[in-house]
Amino acid sequence: MDYQDNLMQRKAEIEQVIKQKRDELIIPLGEWSDELSLYDQHPADIASEVTQRETNLGILEMLEYELEKVNDALSRLQNGQYGVCEACGQKIEPARLERLVNTTLCTNCARSQQKGFKRPAEEGVIAAGQMSDLGEGIQIAGYEFYE
Structure with a gap:
């Protein structure tokens, strides 16, 4: 198994996705949207597009962090510490x-x-799994939730 090939392949994959995400984010919101104007009568008209852009920014940040980790792994490989x-x-x-x-x-x-x-405190309030442990069934549209 050649670790350097695996690392280089992973680096190329990440760089390709980063380039794609950056290309999408370069397009101004007015051109990216199907709306005729950004000044519509209701601000929620463009909410989906704004949400998608924010999601893409988060994914881009995560990918850049992963690329940094791959580059660190490549330097550890060169130093014999991989x-x-x-x-x-x-x-x-x-x-x-x-x-x-x-x-x-x-x-x-x-x-x-x-x-x-x-885990964050809000996750400890109640989970769907805890309800099933109590023997309670959740009915959704006439069907048991866990069927």
């Missing part, structure tokens, strides 16, 4: 490197970091 866990110094499992070419943690260290992650 495949070595940053936390414990052990080798990262080859199967993990195949799935996550830019990972810096072995499976055990990644799990231990994940255990310290606290």
Whole structure:
């Protein structure tokens, strides 16, 4: 398995999507929309387009961060540090490197970091799974929700 080829392939994929997203975002909102004017009678007329642009900006930011991580992995490869866990110094499992070419943690260290992650408080209010544990059925249009 050639890690450099995998990293270069992932880098090319990310760069292609980044270019596509940037090309979409360069187009002014007035030209991107089907609306005749941005000054319509109701501001919600263009809300879908604004929401889509904001979503694309978020995706672009995420892709740029991932590209940065791939570039860091390429520099670690050149320095001979690729495949070595940053936390414990052990080798990262080859199967993990195949799935996550830019990972810096072995499976055990990644799990231990994940255990310290606290979910937001609003997620603890009630979840659909908790309702089914109580034996309550949710009816939607005459059908059980979990069927």
